[in-house]
Amino acid sequence: MKNTPIVLILFTVYIMSFTSCLKDMTIPVYFQIDSVDFSADYITYGTASHKITDVWVTVNGVSVGVYELPAKFPVLTSGKVKLQFSPGIMMDGISSRRPSYPMYTSCFETVDLDVDTVYSFRPSFTYADYVDFAFKEDFEDAGLKFTAIESSPPLEKTGDPKNVFYHKGEINNYSGKISILDTGSSFFEIITNDAYELKNTNTQYCFIELNYKMDIPENDNINVEVGLYVNTITDQKVQRPLIKIKQSPTWKKMYINVTEAMHEQSAYMKDFTVYIKGTTKAGVSATCFFDNIKLVYIPL
Known part of the structure; x- marks a missing residue:
């Protein structure tokens, strides 16, 4: 019986420790991600312009969610952990299609976390080193990688500062410009000069990236379509x-999924060209500006 107080003390310590552990398991830490960084070597990858809208987060290899930026969210974890942040995009400009973009790297951090504490992160991304480019059109070179079809207005370069795409830290002297005049054709169409042999036998993922904007009178519209001409x-x-x-008077970035079409057509596809076309009502003037058009893919 003399050992009873010692047993009670040990039992009390155990209960207190167990209760403390349970308490720690129910008190979260908080992650705050207001924005992300993206960098890219211009010679290798072209512009570092991006439209990362979300961050996919994992803790010790377990997903804890996808969060639209800026974000602050609770996570039930503590102690030393390995974090992975992956960049998410709006694929095809559709808000309901928000995958982790396979062309960009993930960001990894190892941190020691205390419960009931806010931790701020600013993940940094770039293009993955296994990514390749079928073409990059930044309109800075002498020639153009697209040609207008017969009867279409021509694709031109513009150096007008108010219409040239600009990204901080980059030399941007020109952008592409194509105009529909109210006295001419009510359409335009441009097609890549080269065809590309990308299919499911040699390509895992494929996207078109581009920056664009439109100049069109108020209450008028232009329908712009991007697609492929598949040579069978x-x-x-x-x-x-x-x-x-989507029509926009300011510069926007878009990620266009080519992978699904490429796999769908691969059984009989030899290669494909990329086209961009636009149409207006008769008598409507409109100008479309394009820059940094990239056909980017991950080879098998």
Whole structure:
């Protein structure tokens, strides 16, 4: 019986420790991510312009959610942990399609966390080193990688500062410009000069990235479509629209999914060209500006 007080003391310590552990398991830490950084070597990857809208977060390899930026959210964890932040985008400009973008790297950090504490992070991303580019059109070189079809207005370069795309730290002297005049054709169409042999046998993922804006009178519209002309093994040409671009008077960044169309057509596809076309009502003037058009892919 002399040992009873010692047993009670040990039992009390155990209960207190167990209760403390349970308490720690129910008190979260808080992660705050207001924005992200993105960098890219211009010679290798082209512009570092991006539209990362979300961050996918894992803790010790377990997903804790996808968060639209800026974000502050609770996480039930503590102690030393390994964090992974992956960049999310709006694929095809659609808010309901928000995957982790496979062309960009993830960001990893190892931190020691205390419960009931706010931790701020600013993940940094770049292009993954296994990514390749079929073409990059930044309109800075002498030639152009797109040509207007017959009867379409021509694709030109503009150096007008108010219409040239600009990204901090980069030399941006020109952007692409194509105008529909109220006295001319009510459409335009440009197509890549080269065809690209990307298919499911040699390519895992494929996207078109581009910056764009439109100049059009108020209350008028222009319908702009991006797609592929698939050249088949039987020498047929099949048009495969990808998306309609939302009208915008300011520069926007878009990520267009080519992977689904590429896999869908691969059984009979030899190669494909990329087209951009626009139409207006008769008598409407409109100008579209494009820059940093990239056909980016991950080879198998």
